[in-house]
Amino acid sequence: MNQKKKKKKERKRKKKKKEERRKKKEERRSKQGNQYQKQGNHYQKQGLREREREREMSFFLFGARGWTLIGAGLCTLTSLVTTARLLMAHLRNWSVPKEQLAIAIIVAMPPFYAAVALIGLIDARGSAAFFSLLEALKECYEALVGSFHSSLLLTSLFSV
Secondary structure, three states: OHHHHHHHHHHHHHHHHHHHHHHHHHHHHHHOOOOEEEEOOEEEEOOHHHHHHHHHHOOOOOHHHHHHHHHHHHHHHHHHHHHHHHHHHHHHOOOOHHHHHHHHHHHOHHHHHHHHHHHHHHOOOOHHHHHHHHHHHHHHHHHHHHHHHHHHHHHHHHOO
16 A cells, blocks of 8 residues: 555656646747747747748838838938929029029939839849849939039039
8 A cells, every 4th residue: 555655656746747847848948939839739840931930020010121111212202302392492493494404403313213222122023124124224314414414513613
């Protein structure tokens, strides 16, 4: 009888230790940042892609790519608004048409560059050809702005 009680106590003690070890293991896993996922009665380590997706989504709901696109969109919008205000001011006070046309073409450069950069960041399917076309247009516009800038500079230097 005594032996049966001892065996019973030993089994209870082992069961209790096993339960404590299981609880400690769960605590460690929860501290590791949800790296393990419970499936049935056991835990399975999540795949690399799932963890990367969780890490990306954990950056305040949008992820790094989303915040980049939002920031680029806001900067593009800001450049469009400020350029529109400046161009409207030039159109309202159109007194020296040759110079003001050159200024208007030069001033329109930042929103154009910002829009091309934003479209490049979006990277939609099949956008490589479209982006290449925009890059070519950007290079042509840069040459046009350079020539207008030079002519404006020469005009202001020799008109004195």
